[in-house]
Amino acid sequence: MDGSAFSPEAQTPSIDAASGVDAVLHGVFGFSGLRPGQERAIEALLAGDNVLAVMPTGAGKSLCFQIPALVMDGLTIVVSPLVALMRNQVDALKLNGVAADAIHSDRTRDDNVAIWRKAQRGELKLLYMSPERLMTDRMLAALARLPISLIAIDEAHCISQWGPAFRPEYNMLCDLPRHFPGVPIAALTATADPSTSQDICDKLFSNDVTQVMTGFDRPNLSLSVSLKSTWKKQVVDYVDARRGKCGIVYCLSRRKTEEVAALLRGEGHNAYAFHAGMEASEKEDLQNRFMTEEGVVMAATVAFGMGIDKPDIRYVLHTDLPASFEAYYQEIGRAGRDGAPAEAMMLYGLEDIRLRRTFIEQEDAGPERKRREHKRMDSLLVYCEAPDCRRQVLLRYFGEPSEPCGNCDTCLNPVDTMDGIEPAQQVLGAVQGTGNRYGAVHIVAILRGTTSEKIESMGHDRLPQFGAGAARSTAEWQGLIRQMVANGLLEIDIQGYGGLRAGPKANALMQGEVGFRYRPDRVAHTTKTAKARAKRAETLDGILDTDGRALLARLKDLRLTLAKERNAPAYVIFSDKSLIDMAHTRPRTKAEFSKVFGVGQAKLDEFADTFLEEIARSV
Known part of the structure; x- marks a missing residue:
């Protein structure tokens, strides 16, 4: 059947274009009004304009294209990166009476052919598929014979090489305007800093696009960071204090997810491990458990998340430093999508910084991308070591000014900072005096005057800094060094063996041209901060x-x-x-x-x- 015979399936409401938006909003989705940004995006698409919508998780990005899809005549193609994400959206649409379906690899060829036939007959309003399946010559030629009214690209940050989840296959989507001239395209994401947004505008839209930016703030999320000490006990204590609530515990390695899941199960939690090394059937079973069972805790690598649209996740706990600020924002964004209070906690230490820097250097990428990734890591470290409101630091990174939030650990339990010029100069003296090649353990031993065969054989016990910091504990020196790394006074030599060397601000500090303040380390417990947060929290x-x-x-x-x-x-x-x-x-x-x-x-x-x-x- 050619495109002129397109007639939506009976179960999909017939909508008059003039009053269509309100009719769909109330009659199909049961909502009384649109959220900020949705109306502008919908109006632009209905007017035939392209749209880049950068909206926080839980802000209703999907409605920005689903409502125009039902108001317009014709078929809307939705590009989605994961089968789980397609399945969830299609299930939700079908329960709302919308003729939607998906073609993907988890279905048999016969099932996919049957769904395609429905699209050809005009029995679908929305058809979901991956970029790989869409951007084939055969599929593009077949779609060209149908009345395509709109194309929506979910998780659009994947288009940009500067995004937190760059996926080369998404690059092919930049040819869509050539294949479907005049068809409006909606690109939607919750994770795009200014450089990522501009990259999408340039590559996909040639800058012919209406940008809808509603801000990055998620005020229902309480933000916390704690020094990593006895991390296993920290994880158990944190999850125990939230027993019966659904949460995600992010880990850096597959082995660690298994370890954390076993640890939590031993404490009576309904906990599972999830990572990319599992069979597809096992991952699907775990995702289904997480979506349908109450109080599940998933210990997972970043392989778990993008396709998970579960509204009642009450906390996200990072046991290691995330890959970037964008990745961190995306991962904590999985909590509290229902608008109710939720929490984000990160544990991190100096070793995390070394590992992340190493990963950046080992990436198969050019020097410009590596430079950008190191700068992004710098920004995340500033957030981790912030003595003031964390939300201000986070939003400032995305170009959004804000007042102190009163809902992060530094607002709820403020810390005092101390003048760190003298101890920082002692650290830099020891680092430079030993040739900018030794790690924190060796430098702290020198400062505390700890003798060893290695220190004596290298003559480091004759340095003027030897024993100059004996009054400070090992933990205090380690915390100060970590904050110096975050501040740019020290760098970790990734090319070498992870030794410390003077950073770009070191000379200015040694010459007294800049100051340095640090905050004594503290390990978060479920005491004062948790009680203050509980007092503030008002559940729906x-x-x-x-x-x-x-x-x-x-x-x-x-x-x-x-x-x-x-x-x-x-x-x-x-x-x-x-x-x-x-x-x-x-x-x-x-x-x-x-x-x-x-x-x-x-x-x-x-x-x-x-x-x-x-x-x-x-x-």
């Missing part, structure tokens, strides 16, 4: 009385049962916000139920009777 179900909370628990059980029957994530049935609204308003009729947050016509038809019956038991 705080409006419920005792009976309401009991009803909410039953509604969650009902939702989980329905989700398992459909092999779908629980939030696809209804979000927590929808269930809380039900437990608060306690609708008795379908008309009242239709006013619940997130209830569109399709969900009203399918679920109203079941949930109204459960609600009636409490009235």
